[in-house]
Amino acid sequence: xxxxxxxxxxxxxxxxxxxxxxxxxxxxxxxxxxxxxxxxxxxxxxxxxxxxxxxxxxxxxxxxxxxxxxxxxxxxxxxxxxxxxxxxxxxxxxxxxxxxxxxxxxxxxxxxxxxxxxxxxxxxxxxxxxxxxxxxxxxxxxxxxxxxxxxxxxxxxxxxxxxxxxxxxxxxxxxxxxxxxxxxxxxxxxxxxxxxxxxxxxxxxxxxxxxxxxxxxxxxxxxxxxxxxxxxxxxxxxxxxxxxxxxxxxxxxxxxxxxxxxxxx
Numbered sequence: 001x002x003x004x005x006x007x008x009x010x011x012x013x014x015x016x017x018x019x020x021x022x023x024x025x026x027x028x029x030x031x032x033x034x035x036x037x038x039x040x041x042x043x044x045x046x047x048x049x050x051x052x053x054x055x056x057x058x059x060x061x062x063x064x065x066x067x068x069x070x071x072x073x074x075x076x077x078x079x080x081x082x083x084x085x086x087x088x089x090x091x092x093x094x095x096x097x098x099x100x101x102x103x104x105x106x107x108x109x110x111x112x113x114x115x116x117x118x119x120x121x122x123x124x125x126x127x128x129x130x131x132x133x134x135x136x137x138x139x140x141x142x143x144x145x146x147x148x149x150x151x152x153x154x155x156x157x158x159x160x161x162x163x164x165x166x167x168x169x170x171x172x173x174x175x176x177x178x179x180x181x182x183x184x185x186x187x188x189x190x191x192x193x194x195x196x197x198x199x200x201x202x203x204x205x206x207x208x209x210x211x212x213x214x215x216x217x218x219x220x221x222x223x224x225x226x227x228x229x230x231x232x233x234x235x236x237x238x239x240x241x242x243x244x245x246x247x248x249x250x251x252x253x254x255x256x257x258x259x260x261x262x263x264x265x
Contacts, residue, residue, distance in 0.1 A: 022223025029227030035252025044146030048115035056243040064099040096239035122147040123254035196229025199253035
């Protein structure tokens with residue numbers, strides 16, 4: 001039995017090392033950070049974010065208040081066994097992280113869906129990918145203004161709303177954060193594997209790919225999408241900044257899509 005357990009551990013360690021090498025080699029984990037700088041330096045992309053900022057901040061404050069009132073003390077009690085005298089601080093940071101995650105999930109589903117699509121398409125326009133965006137919506141002439149102003153009527157369905165299963169999955173995985181360091185890293189890795197492909201849902205749509213084609217593409221580029229998702233999700237876990245990072249992550253995903261398109265020309 002001990003030999004079997006040892007073999008299983010070694011196998012999992014090998015798989016984890018291989019996955020890490022694929023993530024590092026692909027380099028897509030850098031795009032969320034590129035998205036931050038691109039967003040900051042391109043003010044014409046700020047419009048969709050600013051139009052939703054008030055409502056998402058209100059949602060975030062409400063969720064954070066609720067989480068502190070009903071979950072802080074129970075989690076601090078549990079963390080007293082793992083973090084000792086630092087339990088109060090660790091529990092507060094955990095509640096803030098959980099609040100950011102829940103806020104981001106709900107806002108993506110009900111408040112910022114269209115704004116994120118405009119941000120993605122606008123970034124592609126700014127990168128000269130007019131023909132790609134034109135597969136999903138009207139693109140106005142360059143004389144119409146900046147990248148966002150050039151976006152016209154959408155004639156393909158926007159991003160599908162977040163599935164309830166994804167919310168349930170996230171809530172189920174949240175307790176992993178009770179395990180200091182290792183649990184949080186595992187949580188980010190598992191969520192990143194899911195988030196990565198979802199960041200390119202609009203790209204797949206503009207390409208005209210069906211579910212099978214998208215799944216096959218993601219499978220062939222699993223390391224890239226895992227890295228993209230891990231970086232993006234880690235940024236969105238930062239308290240009070242998750243909504244802003246959801247927009248910069250969208251910009252980063254669009255930059256990645258633009259580079260993929262450039263590579264095929």
